Amino acid sequence: MENRIKKIxxxxxxxxxxxxxxxxxxxxxxxxxxxxxxxxELLWEFTSSNTLxxxxxxIKEYQPCCIEExxxxxKYEDYEFLTKEKIKKYYKLYKESSPDLxxxxxxxxxxxxxxxxxxxxxxxxxxxxxxxxxxxxxxxxEIDIPDLKIFERSSFKEKHGWGERRDRLFYEIKQKNWx
Numbered sequence: 001m002e003n004r005i006k007k008i009x010x011x012x013x014x015x016x017x018x019x020x021x022x023x024x025x026x027x028x029x030x031x032x033x034x035x036x037x038x039x040x041e042l043l044w045e046f047t048s049s050n051t052l053x054x055x056x057x058x059i060k061e062y063q064p065c066c067i068e069e070x071x072x073x074x075k076y077e078d079y080e081f082l083t084k085e086k087i088k089k090y091y092k093l094y095k096e097s098s099p100d101l102x103x104x105x106x107x108x109x110x111x112x113x114x115x116x117x118x119x120x121x122x123x124x125x126x127x128x129x130x131x132x133x134x135x136x137x138x139x140x141x142e143i144d145i146p147d148l149k150i151f152e153r154s155s156f157k158e159k160h161g162w163g164e165r166r167d168r169l170f171y172e173i174k175q176k177n178w179x
Contacts, residue, residue: 009163120161
């Protein structure tokens with residue numbers, strides 16, 4: 001499977017990660033949670049955004065490790081996009097849910113941030129590893145992994161490994177009523 005992922009663009013890997021996260025939160029019955037929906041929407045922005053530097057600034061505030069540190073140290077003033085109330089809600093979400101949720105969110109964010117400021121090389125190991133982690137979490141929770149053919153349509157050969165900018169509809173999956 002790792003060799004197949006190497007052939008998927010960074011945008012395709014991000015889409016795969018977000019769809020896996022969507023399946024995970026649905027299984028854990030968190031798919032209607034306001035914070036989850038907000039996070040998923042922001043994660044999807046990656047695949048079609050032309051301003052990934054701005055996306056990165058915003059998404060880093062949603063990382064479970066940052067939320068936890070901010071909550072414990074009560075340093076809410078460092079946040080530009082999340083309010084104190086939102087930080088508390090995300091802290092509660094991450095702490096009251098499965099530890100796998102935190103790991104999956106961290107990994108999906110890492111897929112998006114992994115190659116923002118460096119070359120992609122032969123297959124972008126910086127985005128490969130967190131993508132593999134997401135799939136391991138899926139397997140550990142006995143959740144079906146989406147058909148990789150959908151994501152292989154966004155080839156690592158496109159745009160120096162990044163793939164074309166595409167919105168979520170390009171990766172739409174209508175199998176087994178997952179989404």
